[in-house]
Amino acid sequence: MSTVAVGAPGATALARPWRRFWARVLDYWLLILPIGFLTGMVMGSVSVAWVLWLQKPFSNLIVNWCLSPLVMLLEGLIYGWLGTTPGKWLLGVQLLTAQGLRPTRSQYLRRQIDVYIFGLGAWLPLVSLLSTLYQYGKVREGEAAGYDQGKFEVRASKLSVVRIVCTALALIGMLMVNGHFRQASQEAHRQYQNGGPWTNRVTGRKVTIPSGWSHHQSQNQDKQDVDMFFHPDAGIYALFARESIPGPFELEDYAAAWVKAASESMHLYVSSEGDTVNGQPALVVLGSVARDKSQKVHATLLKRDGVVWRVVLIGTAGGAPDRAEALQLRQVLFSSVP
Incomplete structure (x- = not known):
C-alpha cells in the first residue's frame, strides 16, 4: 500500500490517553481470543x-504473552488491508505520519514493534x-508518545451518539467475556491447588476431587457425555463416562464389545485380574492409545442397575x-455412583 493523503474528516484533535487505550484494548481482545483458541487446539x-x-x-498467561507479538503483527496486517483497525474505527482514532499522511503497512x-x-x-x-x-504521562500533557516523536501523530474525531453507545456496549461485552474467563481460570487454579x-x-x-486435578466436560465421538x-504433574488424564446396556448383557459382554468398539483409538484387552470398587466386582481393561503406544491405558468397568460406568486412566510418555x-x-x- 502506498502512502496516501488522509481521508478521515474531523480527525483534528490529538487523541487523549484513554481513547487510545480502549481502542488498543479492543483490538487486542478481538484478536487474542480466536488466536488463543486456535493455538490451544x-x-x-x-x-x-x-x-x-x-x-x-x-x-494461559504464558500463552498470551507468547502470542502478543503475533497479535501485534496481525493488527498491522489488518491496518494495511483496511486502513484502520476495529478499535480505532469505533473510537474515531486515526494514526497519521508527521506529514499528515496515512502510514503504509510497513510504517x-x-x-x-516500537509500541510493543x-x-x-x-x-x-x-x-x-x-x-x-x-x-501515558507524555500523552496526557499533549505530547507524542516516545515511540511516535517526530514520526507519527494520533488524532481523534468527535464521536457521534451512535458510536458512543456502540463503544460502551463493546467495552461492556469485552469486560464480561474477560471476567468470565478470569473467573474460570481462578476457579480452575483453586481446584488445582486445593481440590474441590x-x-x-x-x-x-x-x-470432593483431590488437589492436582482440573476438570472439563466434553463429549466423545458417540455423543456421550x-x-x-x-x-x-503426574502426566495422567482420566475419562469418566457411563453407558446403558441391554438387560441380558453381563459386564464381561460389555467389556468385549467396548474393546472392539474402541479399537480404532485404543488397543485394549480385558485383564485376567479382576478388581473391586466400593465392594462391588469390576473388570480391568488394559492397553495403549492406538496412535501412540507410549500412552498406556488402565480402564475400570463397573455395572450398576443396567448401566456400566467406566473410568479410563491414560498415562503420557510411557508413564504408568x-x-x-x-x-x-x-x-x-466411583463413589458418586450409588
Missing part, C-alpha cells in the same frame, strides 16, 4: 503433553507498568496410568 493436536500443560495454573508494522517494546514493555511485569505510565467439589450430573451425588480430569493419584481419583469418581 493446535497444541493439543500435536501432543497430549501440551494438553496437560495447558491445564496448569497461569499457563505501521515498524511502529507496532517501548509502549507495552513487551508485557513484562513491572517493565510494562512503568513504560505504560511513562507514555464435583457433582455427578446423572446421580446428583457430590464428591464424558467428564475429563487432568493431572499435569495407575499411579496413586489416579487410583485415588478413580475411587472418588
